[in-house]
Amino acid sequence: MTDSHSSEEEAAEAKAAASPLTRIGEARWILLTALCAVVYGIFTYGVSLWSSIVAMLALTSVAAFVPRRSVNRRVKLKAQREIRKMWPGTGMKVTVDALPTPCFVADGRGITRYVNAQAQSLYQGVKPGDPLSFSLRAPSLLEAFDRVCSTGQTERISWVEKVPTETSYEAHIAPIYMPGSNTAERPQSLPDFILVVIQDLTENRRLERMRSDFVANASHELRTPLASLTGFIETLQGPAKNDREAQDRFLSIMLDQAGRMRRLIDDILSLSRIELKAHVRPDSVVDFCEVVRHTSDALSPLAKDLNVTIRLNMPDQAARVMGERDELIQVTENLIENALKYGSEGEFVDVSLSAQSDAAAATGWELSIRDYGDGIPTEHLPRLTERFYRVDVESSRALKGTGLGLAIVKHILTRHRARLDVESEPGNGAVFKVFLPSIIEGEGTDEAAST
Incomplete structure (x- = not known):
């Protein structure tokens, strides 16, 4: 009208x-x-x-x-x-509730008038009557909202939030003029309502980053084994075509290089899968003590081959945490395997689990893995969890390392809201500590711990 x-x-x-x-x-x-x-x-x-x-x-x-x-x-x-003009009608509310993404309905002054269930779950504490800036604090979004109020034109804006994990959002902001409002003078009058629709683009952004990282990092790391394989194949087709002894030696090296490529690709894909769900916190209950025991038993053959003894110190009760069992096994396995390989000179690897409180007075379980090897120089400690970073490239490749193990550990712990601390001095071995928060009363499900 x-x-x-x-x-x-x-x-x-x-x-x-x-x-x-x-x-x-x-x-x-x-x-x-x-x-x-x-x-x-x-x-x-x-x-x-x-x-x-x-x-x-x-x-x-x-x-x-x-x-x-x-x-x-x-x-x-x-x-x-x-x-x-002040409160949206039933028809508008029903429409907003039917949308699958978080939606805010605000008036031309920036006061929240209605939010759907998705917005309430994402922005806890939001309620009609409060300024929109109480819930949406992104400066670029608020500036776009003001422009829509003044110009009456639809806008689309993107922004990134860094806390608690990096997440990307996109908002579609559109003015709403109710029947009977002064639509002939939209630029000079405030819209009756402003609809703000928010979409989480984190997974899409991470997928794009995964592709670019794979091309950049994998191409660099795969170049050496590919060059070796190419050289050996040319040799087998040429000078060593009829040399049985050379063929056996070259085929063995080629098998090692192909295994290196397979491990590298497996780790890159594993890291990418973890990154895609890094912002989704696990919701199942896991016995961390059982995870550590299982991993220690699985690595006992490797410890025997390296002449290293794993000494366990586990609590009597279950260490219940919120987590994903397979990912926690991967964390424990990477840390214990690194201690076995790089600290084999010490003959022992101590693995202990105990209840602790961190600096913020949060209670949880601390997994400590200590080796008695050569240790890690201090200047390398801040960069240990970077992708493809190695303290000693030659020894890492000789031990079949890909340079992605600790990066995988970091991303898994980030998803679990956990923390990794490293302490080391040259000649005194290294200690890797993982702190996992305990289950808060009423948190999670009533399911038994995963086995």
Whole structure:
């Protein structure tokens, strides 16, 4: 409905309300009662006929020309229109609730008027009546909201939040003008409502980053084994074509290089899968003590081959944490395997699990893995969890390392809201500590710990 239609209706309504006949009709019962009283007075008390007629004419004039209910009606209608402009109607609410993404409905002043269930779950504590800036704190989003209010044009904005993990969002902001609003002058008037639709693009961004990282890192790491394989194949096709001894030696080296490529690709894919769900916290209950024991038993053959003894120090009770069992096994396996390979000179690897409290007074379980090898120089400690970073490239490749093990550990622990600390001095071995928060009362499910 346009403004002209609305104005015409209001004018017609006002004209009808101002009609004397309309007003007399509204007061008909009062006038009829007065007429009965006059007739009764004439026949019972002998009231003058002319006086009665004058009184009735005066009463009828008052009823015809003095406004009463029509004014109240206009006041009520105006109040109802103002309420409709302040709060969205049922139809708008039902539509917003049907959308699968978080949606905010705010007025032209930036006051939240309605939010759907998805927005309430993502932004806990948001409620109608609060300024929109209480929930959406991204400066670029608020600036786009102000532009939509002033120009009446739809906008699309993207931004990144760093805490607690890096997440990417996109918002679609559109003005809403209700029927009867001054649509002819949109740039000069505030919209009745502003619809803000938010979409989480984190997985899409991570997928794009995964592709670019794979091309950049994998191509660099795969170049050496591919060059070796190519060289050996050319040799087998040429000078060593009939040399049985050289063929056996070269095929063995080629098998090692192919195994190196397979391990590298497996680790890259594993890291990519973890990154894709890094912002989704696990919701299952796991016995961390059972995970450590299982991993230690699985690595006992490797420890025996390296002449290293794994010494376990486990608590008697279950160490219940929120986590994904396979990923926690991968963390424990990478750390213990690194301790076995790079600390084999010490003959022992100590693995202990104990209840601890961190600096923020949060309770949890701390896994400590200590080796007695050569240790790690201090300058390398801050970069240990970087992709493809190696303290000693030659020894790492000789031990079949890919340079991605600790990067995988870091991303898994980030997803579990856990922490990794490394302590080492050259000649005194290294200690890797993992702190996992305990289950908060009422958190998680009532399921038994995963086995």
